[in-house]
Amino acid sequence: MTVAKTIAAAVLALCAAAPAFAQDPTPVGTWQTTTGESRYAVSYCGDGTALCAKLTWLRKDAQTPENLALLNEYVVQGARATAENKWRGTVKYEGHTVSGSVTLVGTDQMSLSGCQLIACRKVDFVRI
Template sequence: MTFKTQALAVGLLAMLSMPAAAQSFASPEGTWEIEMGDSRYRVELCGDGTQLCGTLIWLGNGADSPENLPYLNTLMIDHAPQISPNQWKGDLHIYGQSAAGTITQNSDNSISLEGCAFMVICKTYQMYRIGG
């Protein structure tokens, strides 16, 4: 391998190992629907303006059962502090169950929710922006 080839390889490896610059997405504020299409949430910045809150505002497609209706208009994401650009960490409250969660905005119109109960049982959900 020539010196020029070695220098090119080292430069390429250095570029690949650099963390990607944080992307700037549209505000997470708005109305979001869970991937199953059975619940919608109003997401807003709250607290000091960097925390994330999400309120269950609609149930349908079978989720509007008598056991789920008491959770309508309650916080699912309650003042989750921002831990990095496009990412928040806090407790998620889903139908009476709480789990430590990470909320990641992947694009202007996509959010991932990962919740872990007992730090062992984890589940990830996708939410998609609806409306303008």
């Protein structure tokens, strides 16, 4: 194969792969905690730029009265983009509403962090 044909083949291969690179990672979808105890439906809300997450499922051993009260409720509301792949908003957790952040770590990995006074917690998620 000549150099010109090799370059042409490489350019065609890159053009064919371009749509895969053109898609920005999105937090929209169904996520599960890495421990497998709960699942969430993440969507854009408000004017379409805020992020919301609804608790949709709980494993049997995670079905405490506090958690069951949040089932099918939004536990993240109105989170606004603060940086690339990062949003800040309110998070409902264990009966409290706190300020928190959602970070899309990778295409199929996300983390949520929140603090109340000096107590902070981070929860990691995987896309399902």
